[in-house]
Amino acid sequence: xxxxxxxxxxxxxxxxxxxxxxxxxxxxxxxxxxxxxxxxxxxxxxxxxxxxxxxxxxxxxxxxxxxxxxxxxxxxxxxxxxxxxxxxxxxxxxxxxxxxxxxxxxxxxxxxxxxxxxx
Amino acid sequence: xxxxxxxxxxxxxxxxxxxxxxxxxxxxxxxxxxxxxxxxxxxxxxxxxxxxxxxxxxxxxxxxxxxxxxxxxxxxxxxxxxxxxxxxxxxxxxxxxxxxxxxxxxxxxxxxxxxxxxxxxxxxxxxxxxxxxxxxxxxxxxxxxxxxxxxxxxxxxxxxxxxxxxxxxxxxxxxxxxxxxxxxxxxxxxxxxxxxxxxxxxxxxxxxxxxxxxxxxxxxxxxxxxxxxxxxxxxxxxxxxxxxxxxxxxxxxxxxxxxxxxxxxxxxxxxxxxxxxxxxxxxxxxxxxxxxxxxxxxxxxxxxxxxxxxxxxxxxxxxxxxxxxxxxxxxxxxxxxxxxx
Amino acid sequence: xxxxxxxxxxxxxxxxxxxxxxxxxxxxxxxxxxxxxxxxxxxxxxxxxxxxxxxxxxxxxxxxxxxxxxxxxxxxxxxxxxxxxxxxxxxxxxxxxxxxxxxxxxxxxxxxxxxxxxxxxxxxxxxxxxxxxxxxxxxxxxxxxxxxxxxx
Numbered sequence: 001x002x003x004x005x006x007x008x009x010x011x012x013x014x015x016x017x018x019x020x021x022x023x024x025x026x027x028x029x030x031x032x033x034x035x036x037x038x039x040x041x042x043x044x045x046x047x048x049x050x051x052x053x054x055x056x057x058x059x060x061x062x063x064x065x066x067x068x069x070x071x072x073x074x075x076x077x078x079x080x081x082x083x084x085x086x087x088x089x090x091x092x093x094x095x096x097x098x099x100x101x102x103x104x105x106x107x108x109x110x111x112x113x114x115x116x117x118x119x
Numbered sequence: 120x121x122x123x124x125x126x127x128x129x130x131x132x133x134x135x136x137x138x139x140x141x142x143x144x145x146x147x148x149x150x151x152x153x154x155x156x157x158x159x160x161x162x163x164x165x166x167x168x169x170x171x172x173x174x175x176x177x178x179x180x181x182x183x184x185x186x187x188x189x190x191x192x193x194x195x196x197x198x199x200x201x202x203x204x205x206x207x208x209x210x211x212x213x214x215x216x217x218x219x220x221x222x223x224x225x226x227x228x229x230x231x232x233x234x235x236x237x238x239x240x241x242x243x244x245x246x247x248x249x250x251x252x253x254x255x256x257x258x259x260x261x262x263x264x265x266x267x268x269x270x271x272x273x274x275x276x277x278x279x280x281x282x283x284x285x286x287x288x289x290x291x292x293x294x295x296x297x298x299x300x301x302x303x304x305x306x307x308x309x310x311x312x313x314x315x316x317x318x319x320x321x322x323x324x325x326x327x328x329x330x331x332x333x334x335x336x337x338x339x340x341x342x343x344x345x346x347x348x349x350x351x352x353x354x355x356x357x358x359x360x361x362x363x364x365x366x367x368x369x370x371x372x373x374x375x376x377x378x379x380x381x382x383x384x385x386x387x388x389x390x391x392x393x394x395x396x397x398x399x400x401x402x403x404x405x406x407x408x409x410x411x412x413x414x415x416x417x418x419x420x421x422x423x424x425x426x427x428x429x430x431x432x433x434x435x436x437x438x439x440x441x442x443x444x445x446x447x448x449x450x451x452x453x454x455x456x457x458x459x460x
Numbered sequence: 461x462x463x464x465x466x467x468x469x470x471x472x473x474x475x476x477x478x479x480x481x482x483x484x485x486x487x488x489x490x491x492x493x494x495x496x497x498x499x500x501x502x503x504x505x506x507x508x509x510x511x512x513x514x515x516x517x518x519x520x521x522x523x524x525x526x527x528x529x530x531x532x533x534x535x536x537x538x539x540x541x542x543x544x545x546x547x548x549x550x551x552x553x554x555x556x557x558x559x560x561x562x563x564x565x566x567x568x569x570x571x572x573x574x575x576x577x578x579x580x581x582x583x584x585x586x587x588x589x590x591x592x593x594x595x596x597x598x599x600x601x602x603x604x605x606x607x608x609x610x611x612x
Contacts, residue, residue, distance in 0.1 A: 005504065006501070006504055006505075009497075009500050009501055009503070009504035010497040010498070010500060010501045010504075011497065012500070013496050013497050013499065013500025013501070013503075013556070014492075014493035014494060014496045014497025014498075014500070014552075015493065016496065016555060017492045017493060017495070017496025017497070017551045017552045017555040017556070018489050018492050018493040018496065018551070020492065020496075020551035020554065020555040021488050021489045021491075021492035021493075021550050021551035021552070022485070022489055024550065024551055025483045025485045025488055025489070026485070031551075031554050031559075032587065032590045032591075033590075034551070034554075035554065035555070035559070035560075035590070035591045036590045036591055036594040036595075038555060039591050039594055039595040039598070040594055040595070040598040043595065043598040043599045043602050044598070044602060046602070047602035047603070047605070047606055055522075059504050059507065060500045060501070060502075060503035060504035060506075060507050060522075060525065061497075061500045061501075061504070063503065063507075063522045063525070063526065064499060064500045064503040064525075064526070064529065064556045064557055065496070065500070065555050065556050065557070066555055066556070066557060066559065066560055066591065068522075068557075069557070069560070069591070069595050070595050070598065070599065073595050073596060073598075073599030074599045074602050074603050074606075076599075077599055077600065077602075077603030078603050078606060078607070081603060081607050086604075086607060089600060089603045089604050089607060090600070093596055093599055093600065093603075094596075096523075099523040099524070099526060099527050100523075100526045100527070100530065100557060100560075101592075103526070103527040103530040103531065103561075104530050104534075104560060104561050104564045104565075104588075105564065105584065107530060107531050107534035107561065107565065108534060108561070108564040108565040108567070108568040108569075108584055109568060109580065109584075110534070111534050111535075111537060111538040111565045111568060111569050112565075112568035112569045112571075112572045112576075112580045113572075114538065115538035115539070115569055116569065116572075117540070117566070117569045117570050118540035
């Protein structure tokens with residue numbers, strides 16, 4: 001990770017968010033639609049082998065946006081498929097994203113225990 | 120009493136009187152431009168309750184209590200209680216006013232409900248089937264948000280045409296032959312649907328209904344817009360009000376200067392533009408109620424308004440209909456008020 | 461008249477379009493870029509710290525970084541400021557994984573009033589569901605296609 005990664009993290013991360021904003025403002029799509037589109041875009045990009053190079057050069061600018069979730073799902077599936085054949089496509093999907101989803105569920109639960117919505 | 124045209128009920132001179140009104144306002148409304156017109160101003164939208172729904176019920180109950188106190192009427196003297204809210208199955212109305220233990224009629228036309236309730240109440244009083252009737256509506260920004268849209272702490276960016284559901288409740292006591300104000304006419308609206316689909320554009324969805332009911336009311340009564348000191352719509356918001364004024368001119372109901380001067384909107388009046396996250400104005404079943412019973416009736420008492428027409432507007436969508444891609448049908452009911460003397 | 465004909469609808473939509481204030485696109489895009497960039501920058505710094513002091517390899521540090529950002533977002537949602545921030549930042553707050561965490565945390569907190577099982581448990585994925593479903597479904601098909609193509 002070089003010093004340049006710090007600059008590209010900001011620029012690439014910002015650009016992905018800006019694309020999301022433009023889609024939200026120019027179409028009638030809800031944020032839910034836009035996030036789904038970005039996740040699928042990340043998955044497609046990894047399918048074409050384009051997302052990993054982006055991560056190498058932009059670091060967190062590529063791993064923090066929701067697009068990286070799509071990338072991680074494909075990675076997990078492909079990794080398991082290499083070891084176990086076609087069935088790996090199903091068994092491996094959540095392998096890499098386990099941290100994100102588990103963290104989100106646990107912290108959401110704790111927030112529900114300790115905090116009330118303010119409206 | 121007479122029926123005018125097919126849509127307007129004329130109750131006659133001093134037949135249906137409004138004896139007292141009450142308004143309970145939430146925090147944002149209490150900080151708004153009409154603040155001193157409300158009877159009770161809350162500093163916490165939870166009203167000391169553990170859920171948003173129970174908070175709205177508590178507000179509704181308090182509004183009913185205050186109205187009875189101001190009318191020197193004991194709840195057991197009420198012949199009928201008519202009202203509405205935006206919650207599924209009208210839980211705020213039925214559960215909130217449950218302690219009154221009187222005959223109850225829940226009605227629903229979204230944010231037009233207060234006028235629908237006043238029309239039915241006026242009908243009951245004018246025909247002699249009820250002598251004293253309590254009428255009211257409530258709404259709450261958080262119960263509406265979690266039912267129709269998203270969890271309240273969800274971060275979603277709203278466009279400038281969005282509106283904020285009013286938190287509050289209002290009630291009035293109607294009686295035959297007496298009262299500081301009187302209801303002279305009620306016009307029942309028809310559904311209007313001009314193909315608007317976006318829940319972020321309620322003002323645009325409802326403006327045609329307001330225009331149609333206003334036009335029908337004036338045609339049935341033979342009046343013109345200038346015969347009213349003020350005509351207010353329910354919750355079109357700033358953008359919807361602008362659209363309505365154009366429609367009125369386009370359809371020959373009023374000239375542009377008259378529309379500009381005499382037609383206002385409760386949603387645009389209840390908040391100041393600079394208050395946080397109010398966007399194009401207020402909405403909700405309590406919007407017209409708070410503005411009419413709080414502010415406009417006080418203006419009538421002070422002699423600034425003699426004759427008032429309130430055209431509350433409602434968007435008749437559900438969460439399911441919006442998700443299934445249906446258009447948003449809307450409706451508007453009109454109630455004409457005059458000073459009681 | 462109240463139920464509009466297609467021509468009346470078209471005329472009305474033109475009127476509405478004329479009178480509806482546009483969304484401030486340029487302002488929103490700039491804000492989204494800056495905020496999104498800063499959140500990713502924060503992620504980059506956290507990732508560097510995990511590598512330097514946590515003993516993680518650079519390729520492994522992404523996971524704990526995401527977990528930390530999710531925790532931060534859950535905290536800001538719980539104290540009630542994330543939704544205000546999101547109105548200002550738009551996609552800058554929604555697109556990073558912090559937005560995902562906010563959807564789950566806000567839904568869990570909101571529905572606690574319906575109990576922990578049906579309320580919190582039953583509604584937690586209410587807003588985030590589509591992202592998970594379409595992420596998994598598209599990953600399945602993409603991985604399948606790639607596997608088949610590689611093994612032809």
